[in-house]
Structure formats: structure tokens, C-alpha cells
Amino acid sequence: MFQKLEPLGGDPILALMAAYRADPSADKVDLGVGVYQDEQGTTPVLRAVTAAEQVLLDEQTTKVYVGIAGSEAFNASMQALMFGADHPAATEGRITTVQSTGGSGGLRVAAEFLNSVRPSCRIWVTTPTWPNHRPLLGAAGLDIREIPYYDAKAGAIDVPAMLAGIEAIPDGDVLLLHGCCHNPTGADLTLAQWQAVTELCVKKNLLPFIDTAYQGFAEGLDEDAAGLRVLAANVPELIAVASCSKNFGLYRERTGALSVITASAESAAATRSHLMKIVRAMISMPPDHGAAIVAQSLGDDALRARWRAEVAEMRERMRGQRRDFAAAMAERGFDRFGFMADQYGMFSLLGVEPDVIKTMREQHHVYIVGSGRVNVAGLTSTKLPYVADALAATLSD
Numbered sequence: 001m002f003q004k005l006e007p008l009g010g011d012p013i014l015a016l017m018a019a020y021r022a023d024p025s026a027d028k029v030d031l032g033v034g035v036y037q038d039e040q041g042t043t044p045v046l047r048a049v050t051a052a053e054q055v056l057l058d059e060q061t062t063k064v065y066v067g068i069a070g071s072e073a074f075n076a077s078m079q080a081l082m083f084g085a086d087h088p089a090a091t092e093g094r095i096t097t098v099q100s101t102g103g104s105g106g107l108r109v110a111a112e113f114l115n116s117v118r119p120s121c122r123i124w125v126t127t128p129t130w131p132n133h134r135p136l137l138g139a140a141g142l143d144i145r146e147i148p149y150y151d152a153k154a155g156a157i158d159v160p161a162m163l164a165g166i167e168a169i170p171d172g173d174v175l176l177l178h179g180c181c182h183n184p185t186g187a188d189l190t191l192a193q194w195q196a197v198t199e200l201c202v203k204k205n206l207l208p209f210i211d212t213a214y215q216g217f218a219e220g221l222d223e224d225a226a227g228l229r230v231l232a233a234n235v236p237e238l239i240a241v242a243s244c245s246k247n248f249g250l251y252r253e254r255t256g257a258l259s260v261i262t263a264s265a266e267s268a269a270a271t272r273s274h275l276m277k278i279v280r281a282m283i284s285m286p287p288d289h290g291a292a293i294v295a296q297s298l299g300d301d302a303l304r305a306r307w308r309a310e311v312a313e314m315r316e317r318m319r320g321q322r323r324d325f326a327a328a329m330a331e332r333g334f335d336r337f338g339f340m341a342d343q344y345g346m347f348s349l350l351g352v353e354p355d356v357i358k359t360m361r362e363q364h365h366v367y368i369v370g371s372g373r374v375n376v377a378g379l380t381s382t383k384l385p386y387v388a389d390a391l392a393a394t395l396s397d
């Protein structure tokens with residue numbers, strides 16, 4: 001059966017990571033990896049997570065299945081984290097939330113759900129978007145289209161082009177936006193821009209689909225959900241996916257949540273039954289550990305405070321690295337990187353030519369994804385001046 005299979009091309013980011021590991025240089029810097037790194041260049045287990053795990057170790061008495069929709073304590077906590085505890089859609093019983101295997105699993109279940117309700121429906125994504133959106137949503141059968149988003153020259157969202165792009169979407173289609181810390185550009189909508197998008201969604205009866213993988217990494221846990229909450233208060237239906245990979249550091253535990261807002265509590269119950277049918281057919285039951293950690297962390301006042309402080313620490317560090325890098329490049333005569341200080345989250349696009357990326361890797365051992373996406377968390381205080389020197393030297397060549 002498998003005799004005729006040809007090998008497929010590998011993932012370019014994983015290939016870059018392998019090349020980095022194989023590089024013997026003491027100077028090497030990895031700006032390609034898609035995980036948070038601290039000042040020591042490690043991706044630690046959060047202290048709140050370790051404390052929550054200790055409670056689970058002491059108190060958990062069974063490993064029996066959690067149920068198709070996952071942990072209800074987790075689902076309730078995640079719904080409150082995303083929408084706020086007293087969001088009107090929540091108090092009206094119009095939000096249904098199920099546990100997912102990471103943000104990716106939530107995206108995939110949502111895509112399967114959309115495809116079951118409206119086969120091959122169109123979903124509009126930003127240009128660019130997270131490269132894995134295409135395989136995740138496309139494999140479920142959705143028809144993926146693009147709206148303009150990022151202006152690489154300006155280092156910012158091209159707001160008029162984006163709004164015109166949304167205006168041109170056929171009525172009733174799905175619009176996928178990043179909740180905050182847009183990957184890969186780092187360029188986020190302001191609250192006023194979210195309001196403009198909301199008005200268009202209402203006018204054109206678009207279904208907003210918000211993917212939030214970095215809540216807490218831009219301006220704050222509530223601030224980063226403000227756009228989602230405005231939309232949720234004004235549209236009858238909405239899909240939202242949250243990942244706990246970055247803000248809880250739970251990458252390998254595959255923890256996330258999928259929420260669907262419907263026009264009535266009855267439709268929310270019906271939607272839940274459809275989501276559970278899809279989950280049952282795909283994975284039968286979700287895993288427990290990551291969701292149990294999150295439920296424990298958010299359900300306990302002391303642990304929640306500790307977690308919020310750790311998220312703030314990660315956020316402030318990345319914001320500082322952004323400002324420092326922009327300043328370091330300006331000191332070296334390149335003030336065109338000032339946009340990085342105004343962007344949010346782990347990623348930005350450097351906006352340099354492919355040969356610059358190549359020289360940075362081959363001559364300076366600085367590993368950057370081909371698109372020019374850099375993970376600012378990798379710019380530790382010791383590595384930042386080295387990267388700035390290398391980039392200035394490469395650009396001056």
C-alpha cells in the first residue's frame with residue numbers, strides 16, 4: 001500500500017531549527033523558533049503551572065476520561081478569560097465553549113463545524129497570516145481567500161485597504177482575524193479599528209472567527225481581548241479559538257478552547273451537540289493534563305495572581321526587547337526598524353530582502369525564517385547587540 005509514496009517536502013521552520021542545532025558556532029542566535037524564550041534563552045515551565053501541577057499530583061484520584069467537551073471547569077474559566085466574566089453573550093447563555101487540543105485543534109474543529117453547516121464555505125484571512133491556517137482550515141474543506149492587511153513598507157496595517165477588502169467580501173462569508181499579536185507581522189488593530197471592523201461585519205452579515213494565540217502578550221489580558229469583546233457584543237454569531245500554548249507555556253500539553261456564540265441559548269445547545277459529534281469522530285476525548293492545570297491556575301486566587309504576574313513579565317520583557325532593538329538599529333544608522341517598537345507579541349517581519357536573511361545565517365549564524373519573521377523573545381540582552389551589529393553590517397554591504 002505504501003510502496004509508491006514519495007517523500008514530502010519538510011516544514012521550512014523545522015528545517016531551520018535543525019540547521020541551527022547543527023551549527024557549532026558559539027555566536028549562533030535562533031530568531032526562527034515559535035516559542036517564548038526568557039533572558040537565558042530557555043522556554044521555562046511557568047511557576048504557576050508547576051504549583052498547579054503539584055496540587056493535581058496531590059489531589060487527583062483518577063485518570064478516567066474527562067468527557068467529549070473536556071473539563072467544564074476549564075471551559076468556564078477560558079470563556080471568562082476570553083469574553084470577560086459578565087459579557088452579555090455569556091449571561092444570555094449564547095456562548096458554548098469546548099476544550100481543544102491546542103489552538104490548532106480548536107481551529108480544526110471549528111473548520112469542520114463550518115464545513116458541516118455550509119460545505120466549502122469561504123473564509124477570508126489576512127495577508128499574510130499564520131502559515132498553518134491554510135492546512136488546518138483547508139483540510140476541512142473550507143475555501144480560503146485573502147484580504148489585504150500588512151503594508152511591509154510602512155511596517156503597519158494598511159487600514160483603508162483592509163477595510164475595503166472586508167467591504168468587498170460577499171455577504172455571509174467568514175472573516176478570520178487574529179485576536180492580538182498578529183503572527184507573523186505583530187501589527188494589531190486598535191480598538192477604534194476593531195469597532196470599524198465590527199460595523200462592517202454587522203452590515204455585511206459576516207461571521208467573525210477570532211484566533212487568539214497570545215492573549216496577555218500585547219497590552220494585558222483584558223486589553224488583548226477588547227476587540228473580540230466588542231465584536232461579541234455586536235454580532236449575533238461568532239467563533240473564537242484560544243491557545244494556552246504561549247501564555248501558559250503549555251505547548252506540548254496541547255491545550256486550547258473553542259467558543260461559538262450563537263443568536264440564542266437554544267442554538268448554543270444545538271451547536272454544542274454538533275461540536276461534540278465532530279470531536280468524537282476526530283479524537284473521541286481530549287487530553288486532561290493541560291486543561292486541568294489551567295483550570296487549577298485560574299480557579300485559585302493565589303495561583304491566578306501568580307500566573308497573571310508571569311504573563312506580565314513575559315509581555316514587558318518582549319516590549320522592552322522591541323524598544324531596545326529598534327533603538328540599537330537607529331544607533332547604527334537604521335531608523336527604519338522603529339516600527340518594531342510599535343508592534344506586539346513574539347513576532348515581527350524585518351522587511352529585508354531574502355539575501356539579507358541568507359547572509360545573516362551563513363555569515364553571522366543568526367537564524368531567521370525566510371519570510372523575515374523574527375521572534376523578538378530570542379533577542380536576549382546579550383544577543384541583541386550582536387544581532388544589531390550583524391544586521392547593520394549585512395545591510396551596509
Ligand SMILES: Cc1ncc(COP(=O)(O)O)c(C=O)c1O
Binds near residue numbers: 104245251
Ligand atoms: C496565530 C496562531 N494561531 C494558533 C496557533 C496554535 O497554537 P497551538 O496549537 O500550539 O496551541 C498559533 C501558534 O503558533 C498561532 O500563532
